[in-house]
Amino acid sequence: xxxxxxxxxxxxxxxxxxxxxxxxxxxxxxxxxxxxxxxxxxxxxxxxxxxxxxxxxxxxxxxxxxxxxxxxxxxxxxxxxxxxxxxxxxxxxxxxxxxxxxxxxxxxxxxxxxxxxxxxxxxxxxxxxxxxxxxxxxxxxxxxxxxxx
Amino acid sequence: xxxxxxxxxxxxxxxxxxxxxxxxxxxxxxxxxxxxxxxxxxxxxxxxxxxxxxxxxxxxxxxxxxxxxxxxxxxxxxxxxxxxxxxxxxxxxxxxxxxxxxxxxxxxxx
Numbered sequence: 028x029x030x031x032x033x034x035x036x037x038x039x040x041x042x043x044x045x046x047x048x049x050x051x052x053x054x055x056x057x058x059x060x061x062x063x064x065x066x067x068x069x070x071x072x073x074x075x076x077x078x079x080x081x082x083x084x085x086x087x088x089x090x091x092x093x094x095x096x097x098x099x100x101x102x103x104x105x106x107x108x109x110x111x112x113x114x115x116x117x118x119x120x121x122x123x124x125x126x127x128x129x130x131x132x133x134x135x136x137x138x139x140x141x142x143x144x145x146x147x148x149x150x151x152x153x154x155x156x157x158x159x160x161x162x163x164x165x166x167x168x169x170x171x172x173x174x175x176x
Numbered sequence: 177x178x179x180x181x182x183x184x185x186x187x188x189x190x191x192x193x194x195x196x197x198x199x200x201x202x203x204x205x206x207x208x209x210x211x212x213x214x215x216x217x218x219x220x221x222x223x224x225x226x227x228x229x230x231x232x233x234x235x236x237x238x239x240x241x242x243x244x245x246x247x248x249x250x251x252x253x254x255x256x257x258x259x260x261x262x263x264x265x266x267x268x269x270x271x272x273x274x275x276x277x278x279x280x281x282x283x284x285x286x
Contacts, residue, residue, distance in 0.1 A: 100240035105270045107237040109277020118229035119213075122206045125236055129203045 074158055077151060088148045089139060187250045191243055198239045205232035241270050 076098060080091035110116050139147070209228030244267045251260035 101244060101266060101270065104237060104240040104244075105273030106277060108241075108274035109280070111234060111237055112278040116230075116233060118209070118226050118233060121233050122210050122229040125206050125233060126203060126210070129199060 074155065078155070081148070088144045088151070092139065092147070187247070190250065191246060194246060195239060195243060198235060198242065202232045202235040202239070205235065241267070244270065
């Protein structure tokens with residue numbers, strides 16, 4: 028929830044080669060498909076928004092991750108107000124998480140500017156695979172864990 | 177068109193400054209509240225400390241909405257009405273979503 032509020036969006040503009048047929052087929056509905064899957068699975072949107080922007084829209088991976096981060100912040104703002112008004116946000120838990128997120132995002136923004144796009148994509152693949160394994164495990168154990176990315 | 181906007185332009189700088197300032201202030205508020213609660217006599221969070229931490233969290237929640245609001249103002253000032261309208265639509269979605277959520281929160285106990 029707090030990640031999107033933070034500065035350090037990667038301001039990188041590069042052109043990738045023209046997209047292939049699959050990507051151009053996916054492109055017009057990428058946002059809709061992403062939203063449908065994310066809302067039905069109950070996972071954080073970043074995990075799927077980044078591949079959607081990266082693959083279907085052929086954006087550079089750094090632009091994808093920064094855009095996804097911004098989108099999470101905007102969408103979480105609406106639900107955040109509701110949860111806050113409802114009293115569902117426990118300060119004893121949310122306070123330390125917010126501080127940790129700030130520190131992590133400052134480090135992450137520096138890392139994003141330093142690392143190459145290809146390495147970043149590889150790292151993201153590892154994260155996605157780990158997440159998929161976690162979801163499978165949760166599915167077989169009969170309960171879902173919450174993801175806040 | 178906004179596509180020509182340079183990274184160091186006024187809007188980017190204003191947004192970056194606002195977010196950095198807001199994040200810094202929010203972090204400080206939460207840190208102060210957290211330290212107060214940790215050093216407080218009862219092991220549980222005292223009322224004042226909880227209020228301070230809660231204020232910091234509220235600031236964090238409002239920051240993205242504030243960012244979008246700033247974008248609306250800047251786009252309109254720059255006579256970029258197309259992007260101003262898009263930003264206004266996003267802001268409207270946030271406001272409506274938050275209002276609906278708060279209303280539901282009033283109905284559903286918990």
